[in-house]
Amino acid sequence: MIAEFGHYALVLALALALVEASVPMVGARKNDPVLMAVAGPAALAQFCFVAIAFAALTICYVRSDFSVLNVFENSHSAKPLVYKLSGLWGNHEGSMLLWVLILTLFGALVALFGGNLPARLKATVLAVQSSIAVAFILFILVTSNPFLRIAEPPFEGRDLNPILQDPGLAIHPPLLYLGYVGLSIAFSFAIAALIDGRIDAAWARWVRPWTLLAWMFLTLGIAMGSYWAYYTLGWGGWWFWDPVENASLMPWLAATALLHSALVMEKRDALKVWTILLAILAFSLSLIGTFLVRSGVLTSVHAFATDPTRGVFILLILVLFIGGSLALFALRAPLLKQGGLFAPVSREGALVLNNLFLVSACATVFIGTLYPLALEALTGEKISVGAPFFNATFAPLFVPLLIAVPFGPLLAWKRGDVLGVAQRLVGAAAIGVITVAVVFAMEGGGPILVPFAIGLALYVIAGALMEIVERTGLLKVPIATAFARAKGLPRSAWGAAFAHVGLGITLLGIIGETQWSLERIAELKPGQSISIRRYDLRFDGVTTRQGPNYRDLAAHFTVRRHGEFIGVLEPAKRSFPSRGTAITQTALMTRGVSQLYLSLGDPNPDGSLAVRLYYKALVLLIWLGAVVMVIGGALSLSDRRLRVGAPRPAQKKAALSPAE
Amino acid sequence: MSRKQRRFSLIGVALAVLALAVALVLNALKDSIVFFNSPTEVAEKNIKPGTRLRIGGLVKEGSVSRGDGLAVRFAVTDGKHTVPVAYQGVLPDLFREGQGVVAEGALDPSGTFRADSVLAKHDETYMPKDVAEALKKQGHWKDDYEKKLGAAPQGTAR
Numbered sequence: 001m002i003a004e005f006g007h008y009a010l011v012l013a014l015a016l017a018l019v020e021a022s023v024p025m026v027g028a029r030k031n032d033p034v035l036m037a038v039a040g041p042a043a044l045a046q047f048c049f050v051a052i053a054f055a056a057l058t059i060c061y062v063r064s065d066f067s068v069l070n071v072f073e074n075s076h077s078a079k080p081l082v083y084k085l086s087g088l089w090g091n092h093e094g095s096m097l098l099w100v101l102i103l104t105l106f107g108a109l110v111a112l113f114g115g116n117l118p119a120r121l122k123a124t125v126l127a128v129q130s131s132i133a134v135a136f137i138l139f140i141l142v143t144s145n146p147f148l149r150i151a152e153p154p155f156e157g158r159d160l161n162p163i164l165q166d167p168g169l170a171i172h173p174p175l176l177y178l179g180y181v182g183l184s185i186a187f188s189f190a191i192a193a194l195i196d197g198r199i200d201a202a203w204a205r206w207v208r209p210w211t212l213l214a215w216m217f218l219t220l221g222i223a224m225g226s227y228w229a230y231y232t233l234g235w236g237g238w239w240f241w242d243p244v245e246n247a248s249l250m251p252w253l254a255a256t257a258l259l260h261s262a263l264v265m266e267k268r269d270a271l272k273v274w275t276i277l278l279a280i281l282a283f284s285l286s287l288i289g290t291f292l293v294r295s296g297v298l299t300s301v302h303a304f305a306t307d308p309t310r311g312v313f314i315l316l317i318l319v320l321f322i323g324g325s326l327a328l329f330a331l332r333a334p335l336l337k338q339g340g341l342f343a344p345v346s347r348e349g350a351l352v353l354n355n356l357f358l359v360s361a362c363a364t365v366f367i368g369t370l371y372p373l374a375l376e377a378l379t380g381e382k383i384s385v386g387a388p389f390f391n392a393t394f395a396p397l398f399v400p401l402l403i404a405v406p407f408g409p410l411l412a413w414k415r416g417d418v419l420g421v422a423q424r425l426v427g428a429a430a431i432g433v434i435t436v437a438v439v440f441a442m443e444g445g446g447p448i449l450v451p452f453a454i455g456l457a458l459y460v461i462a463g464a465l466m467e468i469v470e471r472t473g474l475l476k477v478p479i480a481t482a483f484a485r486a487k488g489l490p491r492s493a494w495g496a497a498f499a500h501v502g503l504g505i506t507l508l509g510i511i512g513e514t515q516w517s518l519e520r521i522a523e524l525k526p527g528q529s530i531s532i533r534r535y536d537l538r539f540d541g542v543t544t545r546q547g548p549n550y551r552d553l554a555a556h557f558t559v560r561r562h563g564e565f566i567g568v569l570e571p572a573k574r575s576f577p578s579r580g581t582a583i584t585q586t587a588l589m590t591r592g593v594s595q596l597y598l599s600l601g602d603p604n605p606d607g608s609l610a611v612r613l614y615y616k617a618l619v620l621l622i623w624l625g626a627v628v629m630v631i632g633g634a635l636s637l638s639d640r641r642l643r644v645g646a647p648r649p650a651q652k653k654a655a656l657s658p659a660e
Numbered sequence: 661m662s663r664k665q666r667r668f669s670l671i672g673v674a675l676a677v678l679a680l681a682v683a684l685v686l687n688a689l690k691d692s693i694v695f696f697n698s699p700t701e702v703a704e705k706n707i708k709p710g711t712r713l714r715i716g717g718l719v720k721e722g723s724v725s726r727g728d729g730l731a732v733r734f735a736v737t738d739g740k741h742t743v744p745v746a747y748q749g750v751l752p753d754l755f756r757e758g759q760g761v762v763a764e765g766a767l768d769p770s771g772t773f774r775a776d777s778v779l780a781k782h783d784e785t786y787m788p789k790d791v792a793e794a795l796k797k798q799g800h801w802k803d804d805y806e807k808k809l810g811a812a813p814q815g816t817a818r
Contacts, residue, residue: 234753344669356674360681367685372693381695384714384764388692393684397677521730521749573753582753601730601750610730610750 003068006056007147010097013049013104014137016042020107020130024123028196036123040111043126046133047101047108054101057146061088067153070094070146076159076578078549086170087160092294092310093146095173099290100136102174102181106210107133110185117202124192125185132184135317143310159549159578168228172221176248179218180286183255185210187283190276191325194332199276204266207279209637211262215255216633222248223626234584234599236614238513238622241390246369247289253362254282257355264348268413270341271348273333274355280329284322285362291318292369343415350408350416357401364393402456405503406463409496410470428466432459453511461504464497495636499629506625509593512618520613523604532615535596536560537569539609550576552585555600555609559589571598571611593620694764699741702767709767715743716762724757736761736773747775 020042027035057070061084066072074091075084088094107129114122140146189207193199225248230238239245258278264271291314342348368385375381406428410421436455443450469475471493472485522530526541540556554572558565569587576582586599594617601610696714697705707713715736723735730749734757735742745763755761755778763775 341663341666344666344673349670352670353673353677356677360677364681364685368688371689383693383695385693389688392688392692393681396684397681523730584753599750602753604726612750 002056002059003065003147003149006053006060007145009049009052009056010137010141010147013046013053014134014141016046016049017104017130017133017137020046021127021134023127025127028120028123028127031120033119036119039123039126039130040114043104043107043111043130046130047104050097050101050104050137053147054097057088057094057097058085061085064157066155066157067149068146069148069150072150072154072157074160075157076549077156079160079165080548082167082170083160083165086173087164089173090160090164090169093140093144095177096136096140096144096294097146098173099177099181100133100140102177103129103133103136103184106182106185110188114206117206118200120196121189121192121200121202124195125188128188128191128195129184132188132321135320139310139313139317143313156578159576162550162574162576162579162581162583163232165550165576166228166232168224168232172224172228175217175224176221179214179216179221179255180248180251180289182210182214182217183251183279183283183286185214186255186258186279187325190279191328193276193336194325194328197332197335199265199272199336204262204275207275208259208262208266211255211258211279211282212633212637215252215259216630216637218248218252218255219626219630219633222252223623227623230619231586231588231597232583234586235612236517236597236599236616238619241368241385241387243369244289244293246365247285247292250362250365250369251282251285251289253358253365254278254285257358257362258282260351260354260358264351268342268348271352272336276333276336277329278355278359280322280325284325285366287318287321291315342413345411345418346416347408347411347413350404350411353404354401354408357397357404361394361397361401364397365390368393399456402460402503402507405460405500406466409464409467409493409500424470425463425466428459428462431462432456435459450511450515454508457504457507457511459504460507461501464500464504468493468497491639492636495632495634495639498632498635500632502625502628502630502632504625505621505628506623509618509621509623509625512594513616513622516617517619518615518617521610522613523608523610525606525608530611530613532596532613534561535615536563537596537598537613539611542603542609545572547574549578550574553603555611557587557598559596569596569598571600573600573603590620593618593624595619696762698738699736699743700738702743702773703741707767709769712764712766714762714764715745715773716760717743719755719757719759719761721757736763743773744771745773745775747778749778751778 020039024036024039024042027033027038057068059065060068060071061075062081064071064075064077064084066075070091070093074087074094079087083090089098107126110122110125110129114125117125186207189203189210193203222245225245226238229240230236258275261271261275261278265275291311294310294314368389372383372385375383406425407418407421410424411418432455434455435458436451439451439454440448468486468489471489472482474482474486477485518532520530520532524530524539526539529536529538531537536559538558538560540558542553542555545552545554552572552574554570557569557571559567559569567589569589571587572585574583574585584599586597588598589596594615597614597616599612601612603609694712694714696716697707699715699717702713702715717736717738720735720737720742724732725734726732731746732748732751733744733746735744737743745765747763747765762779763773764777764779765773765775768774
């Protein structure tokens with residue numbers, strides 16, 4: 001009954017979505033307050049029904065109801081509860097349901113907190129948001145129904161893919177989806193602005209925090225996914241330029257650009273058309289990501305199923321929403337009034353430069369991801385575009401961007417003084433240059449790129465801190481005054497500084513890991529040792545352990561540093577009888593921000609064991625930097641100006657002219 | 661600076677960044693992409709030793725032999741042709757004889773494929789898409805694979 005109940009709730013949600021997509025839209029055109037008022041309650045009810053459907057499927061999973069096909073295929077009665085719950089989105093149907101749940105959640109949030117929005121804008125936004133929900137609920141019901149029953153229920157399920165039975169599954173997809181789907185709000189606002197043909201102050205004030213929120217989740221989701229891949233795949237890679245990873249990186253780059261351009265729009269009333277376009281692009285890239293992952297055109301860790309009808313359906317959704325929104329943009333964008341003049345050298349100019357580089361970098365990722373697909377479809381030739389391609393395109397575009405990062409916050413709005421800013425950044429640049437020299441000397445030659453990149457990272461960090469130092473007058477005024485000023489600084493200034501520092505930290509981690517990591521591969525018999533840097537690992541032997549739905553063959557290693565005992569590492573081979581599969585459980589030991597990383601190969605008949613041991617230098621900085629970025633986002637989100645009141649309206653100029 | 665000049669300077673910068681991006685992409689596409697080949701294509705195409713490529717097929721039954729340390733040799737076949745492969749390192753979790761595999765590396769002058777990375781899937785029934793298509797062409801296709809194709813994640817060994 002529960003499954004049918006959930007199915008029925010989803011159908012009702014579809015009906016509500018249809019109403020919400022049409023009635024308020026008509027109301028907004030006719031200026032009918034009654035019709036427009038339908039949007040709010042409909043959005044809330046729609047979310048409730050999707051939540052009921054989601055809860056129903058969750059109950060089926062918790063009860064291990066194998067008469068439901070989806071549960072049978074992805075669950076097992078002996079599976080720990082956390083994987084029964086998270087196994088729900090460890091498969092295609094369930095993950096689409098999570099997608100829709102989050103989509104309707106955002107719609108409901110706009111309905112709840114959108115009291116201060118103009119009624120017309122609110123109605124149109126909710127209608128657009130709901131039309132996305134129509135498409136995706138229809139997609140679930142037609143091609144990927146998770147509530148299908150099996151006529152003769154089996155006794156036991158087929159279990160979840162072993163590689164997904166990891167705490168990462170409980171966190172990574174929901175975070176990523178909150179980010180992906182959160183961009184739909186910016187999209188809906190952009191479409192609503194185009195339909196209305198005007199943008200007012202409320203628009204930017206709304207879009208920026210929502211984009212910021214989505215961006216924070218996306219950042220966390222990507223970082224989490226990267227860490228998961230790092231410890232689970234057994235060879236310590238944390239980014240593979242896999243098409244599916246690129247599918248999440250592209251919206252992130254677009255959302256980062258959108259954050260910065262929305263800032264210009266909010267403060268200076270400029271870059272309106274560009275911001276609208278970015279909002280459309282960011283969500284379009286999310287949709288393309290969904291298409292890439294869900295349609296099965298790619299074979300990868302994330303491709304749960306290959307079913308051509310699904311691919312065609314998602315492709316249709318893609319064409320409809322991306323094509324439709326871009327066509328609408330082409331038609332209506334010229335109507336939007338431009339404002340906010342600025343000189344090329346100004347904070348606006350710096351943010352435009354930021355956008356240019358981010359969007360270009362995003363475009364290179366896009367080409368690298370889709371070119372192999374296009375080439376195969378056109379010529380049948382199969383190629384793989386891997387890390388070398390992205391290192392040769394993405395990285396060079398990021399270098400000038402990183403050099404420019406500290407300049408942005410220090411430049412004045414409207415007309416900046418680039419020399420003056422350069423003077424103020426002398427300290428940061430000096431730190432960078434000294435680092436280059438020191439690292440170069442330490443490395444004793446080697447590629448010059450490494451010291452340069454490390455210097456660049458420290459320059460970005462120092463530059464971001466310099467802004468705070470400047471604004472609080474630290475070093476110039478007494479500490480107490482500086483402290484008082486620091487407290488008085490707007491949170492958004494702190495947010496920007498944190499986010500930029502985080503960027504530098506991540507860069508530092510990336511360079512450190514790729515350059516200074518060490519690898520040892522060996523075959524060991526019990527009693528033998530392997531050493532890396534100052535660490536000695538002694539292989540004591542293997543033991544077997546029985547888990548709830550798996551068996552571990554664990555190898556026991558004693559770790560000593562300079563002969564002194566510091567801990568044990570227990571990597572394992574974990575085999576799942578229900579699927580006849582084995583996976584490698586790596587063992588990690590954190591040393592500062594670096595890690596020892598140990599994983600196992602297959603045991604040999606003579607009792608020896610192949611092991612891979614890595615010393616991953618500075619690797620934790622990669623994800624720590626992402627966390628610092630997110631803290632920056634949270635600080636910025638808590639800024640007073642986003643919580644209450646209207647921002648100071650930008651000065652109206654007598655002569656308005658296009659900004660770009 | 662007049663309004664026109666402002667606009668032109670912005671457009672100029674935008675075009676410069678765009679040109680840089682295009683140049684980088686074209687350059688990278690020339691140098692850093694890797695073609696995928698089946699053993700038959702390797703035999704027929706006369707590929708120069710040293711060219712980076714990927715080969716995919718089944719690990720030939722009885723062909724795996726381990727040498728000193730972690731050296732391993734095996735043969736990749738699509739039924740019609742076979743390519744010997746040499747690899748040094750830990751093989752992925754589900755590397756088995758008779759299973760699908762993709763190796764990346766280059767041919768040496770003797771015709772042995774020196775792999776620096778070997779990919780296999782974490783599922784018994786998995787077959788890489790490229791391999792499946794290559795096998796289909798050679799008529800070595802088992803219907804059984806079709807149903808389960810792509811149902812499993814990928815593990816990589818380098």
